[in-house]
Structures are given as structure tokens and as C-alpha cells.
Amino acid sequence: MTTYNLNSFGILKKYKNFLEPKDLPLISMGEGNTPLIEAPQLASITKANVYLKLEGCNPTGSFKDRGMVVAISGAIKENKGHIICASTGNTSASASAYGARYGLQTIVIVPESNIAKGKLSQALAYGARVFAIRGNFDNALDLVKEAGEQLNVEIVNSINPLRIEGQKTAAFEIIENLGNSPDMVFIPVGNAGNITSYWKGFKEYLNFSKSTKTPNMMGFQAEGSSPIVNNKIVESPETIATAIKIGNPASWEGALNAKKESEGIIDSVSDQDIIDGYLFLARKEGVFCEPASAASVAGLIKLSKNGFNFSGKDIVCVITGNGLKDPDIPLKYSGIDIEVINPNIGELNKKMEKNEFT
Ligand code: AN7
Numbered sequence: 001m002t003t004y005n006l007n008s009f010g011i012l013k014k015y016k017n018f019l020e021p022k023d024l025p026l027i028s029m030g031e032g033n034t035p036l037i038e039a040p041q042l043a044s045i046t047k048a049n050v051y052l053k054l055e056g057c058n059p060t061g062s063f064k065d066r067g068m069v070v071a072i073s074g075a076i077k078e079n080k081g082h083i084i085c086a087s088t089g090n091t092s093a094s095a096s097a098y099g100a101r102y103g104l105q106t107i108v109i110v111p112e113s114n115i116a117k118g119k120l121s122q123a124l125a126y127g128a129r130v131f132a133i134r135g136n137f138d139n140a141l142d143l144v145k146e147a148g149e150q151l152n153v154e155i156v157n158s159i160n161p162l163r164i165e166g167q168k169t170a171a172f173e174i175i176e177n178l179g180n181s182p183d184m185v186f187i188p189v190g191n192a193g194n195i196t197s198y199w200k201g202f203k204e205y206l207n208f209s210k211s212t213k214t215p216n217m218m219g220f221q222a223e224g225s226s227p228i229v230n231n232k233i234v235e236s237p238e239t240i241a242t243a244i245k246i247g248n249p250a251s252w253e254g255a256l257n258a259k260k261e262s263e264g265i266i267d268s269v270s271d272q273d274i275i276d277g278y279l280f281l282a283r284k285e286g287v288f289c290e291p292a293s294a295a296s297v298a299g300l301i302k303l304s305k306n307g308f309n310f311s312g313k314d315i316v317c318v319i320t321g322n323g324l325k326d327p328d329i330p331l332k333y334s335g336i337d338i339e340v341i342n343p344n345i346g347e348l349n350k351k352m353e354k355n356e357f358t
Contacts, residue, residue, distance in 0.1 A: 009028060009030075010026075010027070010028025010029065010030055010031050010032060010069060011028075011031055011032040011066055011069060011070070011166060011169040012024060012025075012026045012027060012028060012069060012070065012073060012166075013026045013028065014032065014033075014169075015169050015172060018169075018172065018204065018205075018208065019070060019165050019166070019169075020165060023077070024070065024073040024074060024077055024162075025073050025076050025077060026073075027069060027072065027073050027076065027098075027101075027102060028069060029059045029065075029069070029097070029098070029101060030059055031058050031059055031065035031066050031068075031069050032058070032065075032066055032169055032170070032173065033173065034053060034054050034055055034057045034058060034170070034173070035053075035054045035057060036051050036052070036053050036054075036173070036174060036177040036178070036316070037051065037052050037054065037287075038050070038051060038052075039051060039052050039285050039287075039317070040285075041280070041284035041285055042280075042284075042285065042297065042300065042301075042317070045301070045304060046300060046301075046304045046310040046315070047310060047311040047312070048310035048311065048312065048313040048314070048315045049312075049313070049314045049315065050300070050315045050316075050317065051174075051177075051178070051182070051314070051315065051316045051317070052281075052285065052287060052316075052317050052319050053170060053173075053174060053316055053317070053318045053319060054287070054319050055170065055293075055318060055319055055320050055321065056289060056290075056293070056319060056320070056321050056322030056323070056325075057322075059097065060090075060093045060094045060097045060122060061090075061093070061118070061122075061321060061322035061324065061325055062090040062093070062094065062320060062321040062322065062325070063090075063167060063170065063194060063318070063320045063321070064090045064091050064093070064094035065094050065097075065098075066166040066167045066169055066170060067158065067162070067163030067164065067165070067166035067167040067193070067197070068091070068094040068095055068097075068098050068156060068163065068166070069098060069166055070162040070163065070165050070166035071083075071154070071156040071160050071162040071163050071166070072095075072098040072099070072102055072104065072156070073162070074154070074160070074162045075104060075154040075156070076102055076104075078154065080104065080152070080153065080154040081104060081105060081152070082104065082105045082106075082107060082151075082152065082153040082154065083095055083099055083104050083105070083106050083107070083153065083154045083155075083156045084106075084107040084108075084109070084144055084147050084148070084151075084153040084154070084155055084156070085106075085107075085108060085109070085144060085155065085156045085157050086109045086110070086137060086140035086141040086143065086144040086157055087108060087109070087110055087115075087119075087137070087140070087157075088110075088111070088114075088115065088137050088190065088242055088243045088244070088245060088246065089110070089115045089116050089118075089119030089120065089242065089243060089325070090119055090243060090320075090321055090325070091156070091157060091158075092108040092110060092119065092120075092122075092123045092128065092130075093118075093119045093122035093123055093126075093325075095108065095128070095156050096108060096122060096123045096126035096127070096128035097122070097126050099126070099128065100126040100127055100128075104154075105129070106123075106126070106127075106128040106129065107128070107129050107131070107147075107153065108123050108128045108129065108130045108131065109131050109133055109140040109143055109144055110123075110130065110131070110132055110133070110140060111132070111133065111135060111136045111137050111139075111140060112132040112133060112134055112135070114242045114245060115132075115242065116242055116243070116290065116325050116326035116327075116328070117326070117327055117328060118322075118324050118325040118326060118327055119325050119326075136236070136237065136245070136247065137237075137245060137246050137247075138237075138246065138247050138248045141157060141159075141248075141250065144157060145159070157191075157250065158191055158193030158194075158196075158250055158251060159250050159251075163193060163197075164193060164196055164197045164200065164251075164254075165197075166197075167193065167194055167197035167198070167201075168197040168198065168200045168201030168204065169201065170197070170198060170201065170318070171197075171198045171199075171200075171201025171202045171205060172201055172205050172209070174316055175202070175205050175209045175210070175211045176209070178314060178316075179210055180210060180211050180212055180213065180314075181202055181205075181206075181211045181212075181213050181214055181215050182215050182313075182314040182315060182316045183213075183215055183216065183313040183314050183315065184215050184216045184217075184218055184264075184310075184313060184314075184315045184316070185198060185202075185215045185216070185217055185218060185315075185316050185317075185318065186218045186220065186296040186297070186299050186300050186315065186316070186317045186318065187217065187218065187219055187220070187296050187317075187318040187320075188219075188220055188221075188241070188243075188244055188292050188293060188295035188296050188318070188320055189219040189220060189221045189228065189244065189249070189255060189266060189295075190221075190225075190243060190244035190245075190246045190249065190292065191246055191249045191250045191251055192219070192228065192249040192250070192251035192252060192254055192255035193250065193251045193254070194318070194320065195217055195219045195251075195254070195255050195258050196251045196254030196255060196257070196258060198217065198258075198318070199214075199217050199254075199257070199258035199261065199262060202214045202215060202262075203261075214262060215262065215264075215316070216262050216263050216264040216265075217258045217259060217262040217264035218264050218265055218267075218296075218299060218300075218303075219255055219258070219259065219264065219265070219266040219267070220266075220267055220268060220269050220295040220296060220298065220299035221244060221266065221267075221268045221269075221295070222237075222239030222240075222241045222244050222245070222268065222269065222270075222271065222274065222292075222295060223239070223268045223269065223270045223271065224237060224238035224239045224271070225237035225238065225239045225241075225244060225245050225246055225247060226268040227246075227247055227248060227249060227252070228249060228252060228255055228256065228266045229266055229267060229268045233247055233248045234247035234248070235247060239271055239274075240271045240274060240275065240291050240329075241271070241274050241290075241291040241292040241294075241295060242291075242292070242326070243290060243291070243292035243293075243320075243321060243325075244292045244295065267299060267302075267303075269295050269298040269299050269302055273298040273299075273301070273302055274291050274292075274294050274295055274298050275291070275294075275329075275333050276298065276301070277294040277295070277296075277297040277298030277301055278291055278294035278298075278329070278333075279333070279334075280297065280301070281294060281297055281319070282323070282330075287319060288322070288323030288324070289319045289320075289321060289322065289323050290320075290321040290322065290323055290325045290326045290329075291326060291329055292320060292321065293318075293319045293320040293321050296317040296318055296319065296320075297317050297319075300315065300317060339351065
């Protein structure tokens, strides 16, 4: 038999000894091993060493694939035929992809409005059954919990502990890349599964890596959807960052625990901060992410403006999802008008004379 040198081993194989339970089928479509890149412009405004963890480079374009591959492996092991999730979009895209690949019927429950186009397109392309409910994400998750109790389906939301297991591997990779834990991790918070996972990962890897410390976990919600910051469920959450438009996070306790143990914070950023961070990332660092992902960077910029001293610190901002997920945002917020011209060099030259290109 020919042995090919495929580089799609995924997190289940790589971190086999660090994931519970240990006897899961080692499926993969190449999730994890995402780039950690320098962010020189953010470094220059904060005086810190800033790195971006590009989770949009996962197979379906978001960090969800790390947890999903483990949850799906669990569903295969348990001989489940159906998986179900509530989603603001990325979880449904990821579940649908793995469901398709491993022959599980995927049922997706999304809020009727506000699912970004890219994410919905993915669920449709992968062939999921999509139900749009008259309600928001929190209502969708309540329905999924009921379905989990009454129907023979496996829930693949982050209330499934295997999701949290898988997502902690991003912390392992950061430690491997930097040779130690960073001083701080900035991360967007919606359902708070990811901040819970990262914190678990940083703690667990202390004993198995060169890591000598754990970072402060710096979580950021969107101002109009900030139940954890305000210690109160938000009945009608609002934000341009639809991925984190969540009023009653499933891992609320996990986020509070991460904040407390890591001596971090859970704060919020306005939609304007999010758009500013989003455009800064795209235009200064060349990184195109979705609005929710920019909440991490918006949080860093906000604290820096407020006089927080980051000098000399190693800081990682988690960029959770790819910009192509939500293609309507640049069309609305880029501030650029597309100019229609004739295919004529004279006309092009004339246009160029008028702006900074010349
Ligand atoms: C790009 O897909 O909740 O705090 O249903 O898609 O772990 O919820 C997505 C969440 C951040 C927040 N960035 O992570 C879903 C969903 C992006 C996201 C979050 C989400 P959690």
C-alpha cells in the first residue's frame, strides 16, 4: 500500500493523550494547526508583542471545527444517526460539514433573522436540514436542549463537553508556538464556551509543556449583548456581531471561573469599536475576520486607549472566524464607493491622478 504524506492529521490524532475520553475514533478534516502571526501595527500602538491566532483558517472557517471534530467523533462512537445544534451560524456550518463527511443527518436550528450569509450558505451546501425559528439564539438553544432529552439526537452545541475538550487544543498550539503561555489572551465571548476551553487548555498544558505560567483571560462581549458584564440575562440582545448576539450564555459559569482564576476580565465593546477593530485588522494587518472576531482586538485597543499598560507583554488575540463568513459587512462599512469606468487607460489614468496612488 502506498503511504501518502497527508498533512491533515487534525487535533484528535495530535493531542490523543490530552483529550478525554481516550478511545474516540480519530477522524479529521485537517482542523487545528492554525497560524499564529505577528501583528506589528497593534504592537506599535500597545507597546506589547501582539500575535493573532487565525482560527478562520480551520476547514469551515472558524474555531468551531476543533470542538466539532471531537463531538462528532463521540456521536460516531455512540452510534448516533442524527446531530442537532442551535447556532448563530458558525456552529451550524461546522456541524453540517462534519455531519456530511461522516454520514450523520444534521439538524440546524437558527434564529429567523441575522444569520450571516456565508454561514447559512455553508449549512445549505453541506446538505443540513435547516429550521429557522421565530426567536433568537437563546430560544433556539432551549429547543435543542428539549430535543436532546426527548429525541434520539446528539447535541453538538458547547453544552456537549466534547466541544470544550476539542477547543482547548488552540491553547496547546499557542504554547508550542511561543515556547510558553502568553501573558494575556484577548477573546470574543458569546456562549462563553471558547474562553472556558482556552482556560482549561492553558491550565492542563502547564504540566506537559515548557509553559511556566498561565495568561490573564481577557473576554469581550458586544455592548448590546453583554449579560456576563452586567450580570443579567439580556432578553433581546443586539449587535452587529451576530455570532455573539447571545443573551444567556451556556457557559456563563465557565467564563466567570476563567476570569477569576486567571485574574482576567470580562468587558464589552461597542459596535463602533468592533467595526473600527475590524477595519484596523483588515487595513493595517491584512487580516480579514468577521465582526465577532474583531471584538478581541477592539478590546485590546479600548484598554490601551484607557491607559492600560501593556508594555513588553506577550499578547494573543484570538481571531475566531473568517471575514468571508459575513460578506455584507464590508459592503456596508468600508466607506469605499466602487467607481464604474470604461476599459480605457486614459480614463483610468485620469482617475488615478485624483487620489493618493499617484
Ligand atoms: C466567530 O455558532 O455561538 O463564546 O452558534 O462564531 O464560545 O460562544 C458562535 C460563537 C466568537 C463566540 N467568534 O464563542 C454559534 C456561536 C465567532 C463565533 C464566538 C462565536 P463562544
